[in-house]
Amino acid sequence: MQIETIPTTPYNDQNPGTSGLRKKVKVFQQPGYLENFVQSIFDSLGDISNKTLVLGGDGRYFNRVAIQIIIKMAAANGFGELIIGQGGLLSTPAASNIIRKYQAFGGLILSASHNPGGPDEDFGIKYNVSNGGPASETYTEAFYKRSQAITEYKTVTLQDIDLDSIGSQQIGTIKITIIDPVSDYAELMQSIFDFNLLKQSISSNYITLLFDAMSAITGPYAKRILVDILGASSESVINAEPLEDFGGHHPDPNLAHAHELAELMFSEKAPTFGAASDGDGDRNMITGSNIFVTPSDSLAILAANAHLIPAYSKGLSGVARSMPTSQAVDRVAAKYNIPCYETPTGWKFFGNLLDAGKITLCGEESFGTGSNHVREKDGLWAVLFWLNLIAVRRQSVVDIVHDHWQKFGRDIYCRHDYEAVETPIANSIVEDLRKQLPTLPGQIFGEYTVKYADEFCYEDSIDGSISKNQGIRIGFENGSRIVFRLSGTGTVGATLRIYIERFEPNAEKHNQDAQLALAFLIDLAEQLCEVKKRTGRTEPDVIT
Numbered sequence: 001m002q003i004e005t006i007p008t009t010p011y012n013d014q015n016p017g018t019s020g021l022r023k024k025v026k027v028f029q030q031p032g033y034l035e036n037f038v039q040s041i042f043d044s045l046g047d048i049s050n051k052t053l054v055l056g057g058d059g060r061y062f063n064r065v066a067i068q069i070i071i072k073m074a075a076a077n078g079f080g081e082l083i084i085g086q087g088g089l090l091s092t093p094a095a096s097n098i099i100r101k102y103q104a105f106g107g108l109i110l111s112a113s114h115n116p117g118g119p120d121e122d123f124g125i126k127y128n129v130s131n132g133g134p135a136s137e138t139y140t141e142a143f144y145k146r147s148q149a150i151t152e153y154k155t156v157t158l159q160d161i162d163l164d165s166i167g168s169q170q171i172g173t174i175k176i177t178i179i180d181p182v183s184d185y186a187e188l189m190q191s192i193f194d195f196n197l198l199k200q201s202i203s204s205n206y207i208t209l210l211f212d213a214m215s216a217i218t219g220p221y222a223k224r225i226l227v228d229i230l231g232a233s234s235e236s237v238i239n240a241e242p243l244e245d246f247g248g249h250h251p252d253p254n255l256a257h258a259h260e261l262a263e264l265m266f267s268e269k270a271p272t273f274g275a276a277s278d279g280d281g282d283r284n285m286i287t288g289s290n291i292f293v294t295p296s297d298s299l300a301i302l303a304a305n306a307h308l309i310p311a312y313s314k315g316l317s318g319v320a321r322s323m324p325t326s327q328a329v330d331r332v333a334a335k336y337n338i339p340c341y342e343t344p345t346g347w348k349f350f351g352n353l354l355d356a357g358k359i360t361l362c363g364e365e366s367f368g369t370g371s372n373h374v375r376e377k378d379g380l381w382a383v384l385f386w387l388n389l390i391a392v393r394r395q396s397v398v399d400i401v402h403d404h405w406q407k408f409g410r411d412i413y414c415r416h417d418y419e420a421v422e423t424p425i426a427n428s429i430v431e432d433l434r435k436q437l438p439t440l441p442g443q444i445f446g447e448y449t450v451k452y453a454d455e456f457c458y459e460d461s462i463d464g465s466i467s468k469n470q471g472i473r474i475g476f477e478n479g480s481r482i483v484f485r486l487s488g489t490g491t492v493g494a495t496l497r498i499y500i501e502r503f504e505p506n507a508e509k510h511n512q513d514a515q516l517a518l519a520f521l522i523d524l525a526e527q528l529c530e531v532k533k534r535t536g537r538t539e540p541d542v543i544t
């Protein structure tokens, strides 16, 4: 195995966003592009000699090519072992679990998550540290800095590795182990939930279900767990085969993109439970017959019912949500008298709180929920949590949600996304909002008096690190909020996200359509940011 040092020149755009570096496949295919970034990561990690690295991705176009490149670079850079999912596949939560279980030094996850895949679409790469979670901003800033100064990368001459045969082989100084991507994860799920109860509920047809894997990574996981282990019919998992282009769809679990599921769930033939996950398996969409559960509500409901699940029967140490996520979970924390933390968008901010045992559950409005079982959000975990809940409570999804609102009130919530906005326009929207902040407090708009208007800045209570400019928030005296932020995961122009919420304590008013119930605040958001006026658009691209 001959180590080669290849001269290279820096690319100036390798700045990781909310969740790793995401670019068009064509960008990653430029000479040395992937290599530069991987070498920049390796150069920033300290001593990596003889350490173990986990490697896998969501199976999108360029996954296999990238894995072969990374194998050679890992060997040249002195790693002692690589643990790779068979076929180059690992869901994001499964990769997190494998890093933890086998005490690896870290992992590289190849995914652009919910972004579309294919030769003209997106690819991504993310480094996770030894706790199994995404590298903190301290790391990602170091990767970026290194990428701007890089002059060479290391690789070896080596035949491509057969990614499809399970087993270990020693090649020179590196051991390469190909593992089944599902079995460790399936075992972990069995240690958390009541699988016997789930089997009974499914075999007796008390629970009927449909899971849409969206032609992405969760197909093999869902088939093994829901069908093979829990006994659901094979038709219960649709779009189960991971495809390089996700069948030409966005592997983004919302009502717009998981339309097959959505149609069925709002029809007379709806099963009791329906769910979907995203490209890399860390997101979840939860639906029941004739109901869609907003992710913010789902987080609150899981927190309120966690004691019914075997792994959480002793209660929760605390909970956390990302800043734009609705305050529904805060109400649960207040009632149970446990702490509730508010973090910036992105899972990397939950890691320290989970490691320190300060929280057990956490989540984001963007279809992400998770717990201390791994250090990533986890789509199938959330699905099993809901199934376990339905089985224990013997209630439908709609009844569980309505019960929750009855008890805690409803935080009516929605998010509007304006995608691929020209970057200068998006930046000017944010700058102009920023300028308005000092003048907003005290202003009255209809029934709404502005209580505070600021830019969210987070201080990590464990390591003291500070993350600035994490979204503009406008809070009202009655607890309502409007939040504006620019996405950090897109690859074309800029995406403006507007998050809107209002609390409704009156149970008689709980069954309202969110868009109608929030109409006044939606108009006010436009008045403040003028996205429609400045872009000439009439509607958001996606409403969730």
Ligand code: VG1
Pocket (backbone or CB within 6 Å): 018, 019, 112, 113, 114, 278, 282, 283, 322, 345, 346, 347, 364, 365, 366, 368, 486, 487, 488, 489, 490, 497
């Ligand atoms: C989005 C979501 C954020 C999530 C991130 C990664 O980021 O809003 O909550 O953590 O995607 O999820 P942004 O910066 O585009 O708003 V995934 O499933 O792409 O790993």
Ligand code: CO
Pocket (backbone or CB within 6 Å): 092, 113, 114, 278, 279, 280, 281, 282, 283
């Ligand atoms: Co994802």
